[in-house]
Amino acid sequence: MQATILTVGDEILIGQVTDTNATYMAAALSEEGITVVEHLSVADSRQGIMGGLDRALQQSDLVLMTGGLGPTKDDITKRVLADYFGGELRFHNPTWKRLIKLYQRYGREPNETHRAQCRLPTGAKILVNERGTAPGLWMEKEEQVVVSMPGVPYEMAYLMEHEVMRRLKRKNFDAELLRSVTLLTAGEGESTIAERVERIEDELPENMSLAYLPNLGTVRLRLSARGNDEALLQSQLDEYRNHLEGALGELVYGYGKDDLASVVGRALQARKQTLATAESCTGGTVAEMITAHPGASAHFIGGVVAYSNELKQSLLGVPAPVLLDHGAVSEATIIAMAEGACERLGSDYAIATSGIAGPGGGTADKPVGTIWIAVATPERTITKLLRSGKDRQRNITFTSLQALNLLRLNL
Template identity: 60%
Template sequence: MKAYILTIGDEILIGQVTDTNATYMAEALSVEGYEVVEHLSVADTRDGIRNGLDRALAAADIVLMTGGLGPTKDDITKKVLAEYVGTEMAFHQESWERLVKIYAGFGKEAGPHHREQCELPASATVITNKAGTAPGMWFEHKGKIIVSMPGVPYEMRYLVSKEIIPRLVAGNVDQSRQRSLTILTAGLGESTLAEAIEAVEDALPRHISLAYLPNLGTVRLRLTTRGTDETAMQAELTKYKDEIEAIVGQYVYGYGKEDLALAVQKKMQQDNLTLATAESCTGGSIARMITGHAGSSGHFRGSVVAYDNDVKSSVLGVSTELLAQHGAVSKEVVEAMAQNARQVLKSDYAVATSGIAGPGGGSDEKPVGTIWIAVAGPDGVKSKLLSSGKDRKRNITYTVHMALNLLMGQLQGK
């Protein structure tokens, strides 16, 4: 069945809010075998919502909507929906009683705005929102399904996962499902990777697809299949995963939604190892990516952001002679940073970066995008020169990924 995602809100259209709801809904629908045909964002206006619904229902069997269900005057979605499906507004006593109870628990009284929030389209099946106050609404209109939910992300996620998807699946006569397996790689560009596994891709059956999802320094390979036999689908995905890994396995660092920092965390904690970072051009970005994962204290010792040469020498112990002879952006200095950070922070491994992130500061000898990374460990130090462009943010992100990948390679013995 075909599904459509319709998000409502001026704040999305003007770029004030990033629409993460659509991504979540699309993934939840795709996993259950629904084909998401389009995602559309519209303004908080009667015409915007009506035109969006016209477009959605012309293209799909199911429409998931978010936004415009709050207690304020700019939240008009439910009134437009009532008009659209040809029903009147009616007071929903159960929703009111629930609101009264919720606010009483906070020592407050539900007011007129909250009472107005309980005026709902009479023909809607009201879905209790246990993560918030605004209920979801389910309409069956001209043989199609329209679901309206709050735009608050955690409320929408509760309703989609606990209420909407189970109801859709229960009523779906087509029992086919879509399943995916994502292989995470680093160190090879998209075109090089595609060339390496071309024979595997060409031999895939028609019901299995392979997508390349590149980022800076990494590429995700997503295998997707569709069918009714869960065991057979998983077996097929595993078969082709193994074939891909037989060719490019040395570049694979994980699966699914992991990032390099989480893959490093799992490996280091499994092997009872510790890590530190000494960062110049990345300014603590590697440490931030590492500590973004719960449980990182189990392996991460700390970081020195040695942006200035004085910090490189006074805190990390890089000799002033070495800095004067080779410059901060050099193999010799970044290796010294990594080795000394390992000693200063008493870790098994240390990662270091030093470079010219840009957009200024380069020279003929060392242009913008010249970056050195190094990993020091029990078996010595390994370094690598990166040559990137002039975009500062891209350079930092690329360096973070490549530094963690260099570390992962050391940990895996690659």
């Protein structure tokens, strides 16, 4: 089965929002071996949607759409769909009853814009959306399937999980399988990694491929295999994953959907040890990366965002003379921050960051991008000086990842 993802919305075309729905839908389809041949984003217009549908149905059996089903006037997808499939919009009483019930919970009543949402294409199978007011639509014509979902990511995800993927699995029994494994690396760039795995890459069988996904000091390597024999694909992936791991050593920190924070978290949890953070220039991002994972409270006790020098002293115990003599961005300060976090907060390990994230605040001596990180362990404190660029957001993310990687290498 081949699929096209078709997202509708001027907000995407003009770059006001990023199309995360396409990512979500593509990942869900790929996991089931359904090949996504294209993502298409088109305008909130009859012409845009029609043109997108024409293209999508020429090249695929399945089209997943989002956008243009909401209560507001810029939403026209369902009108176009009704026309495209030779139907019309008709008031759908079960959907209206559901809306009345939904609003009763909040002691309110649905309004006229909600009533308009209940006018749905005849011929469509209605997919109940438990997270919002606009239902999903499932339409079929000559063995081709078009599914339309609301553009709100949270609602789309609900429909994908509870309705769309279940129905597709029943349809998709003859698919060629696509299996892949992703190795996550940190510490070297794309070219160095390419050099280290060059020979392995040259020896890959025809049905396998290797892709590089670099991002801010981390590179993900996706190894894929296509075919019909599940066991063969799995053994091929195992074999070449082993080769890659051998060539890359400790650069590999995890697999698949892991990230540095989850890997470090699991390692700490396994030893029943705890972590605290003492952040200056990263402003809470290290803590945020750690606490994004369920169960973080088992190993993460908390942290301090010590943006001002006063808080570096009062909360972390950095001695005033250290700040005075060396400045907030210095090896002496970062050591005091990391060790102070362990002591004051009572953790086994601590991560500390202090630097000039930019765009302002640089000097000739310490230009923007000058950043110290440290990891305090029960035995010792390790520091590292980063020389990053001028982009604030990039510096914050890069520093946070480097700090987590420094902890990983010293656990």
